Amino acid sequence: xxxxxxxxxxxxxxxxxxxxxxxxxxxxxxxxxxxxxxxxxxxxxxxxxxxxxxxxxxxxxxxxxxxxxxxxxxxxxxxxxxxxxxxxxxxxxxxxxxx
Numbered sequence: 001x002x003x004x005x006x007x008x009x010x011x012x013x014x015x016x017x018x019x020x021x022x023x024x025x026x027x028x029x030x031x032x033x034x035x036x037x038x039x040x041x042x043x044x045x046x047x048x049x050x051x052x053x054x055x056x057x058x059x060x061x062x063x064x065x066x067x068x069x070x071x072x073x074x075x076x077x078x079x080x081x082x083x084x085x086x087x088x089x090x091x092x093x094x095x096x097x098x099x
């Protein structure tokens with residue numbers, strides 16, 4: 001019974017909200033026009049503000065520079081080697097190796 005009364009009340013409310021054929025004016029058109037105008041103005045102002053400078057990515061780094069060794073001395077470099085450390089045993093250390 002309760003759902004029947006609720007359904008009848010909803011139908012009556014919907015029928016009262018429908019405009020009749022004699023009512024040809026638009027009651028909410030001013031609000032809709034104002035909302036559309038506000039959105040358009042916001043888009044125009046926002047695009048004017050956002051039209052600032054455009055930043056590009058930084059240029060790539062320069063290629064590495066290689067120098068020739070004019071010295072005829074030995075060429076040295078570091079290697080990881082296994083060495084005996086007294087009291088600790090075998091350990092891995094960086095050792096300078098000259099050829």
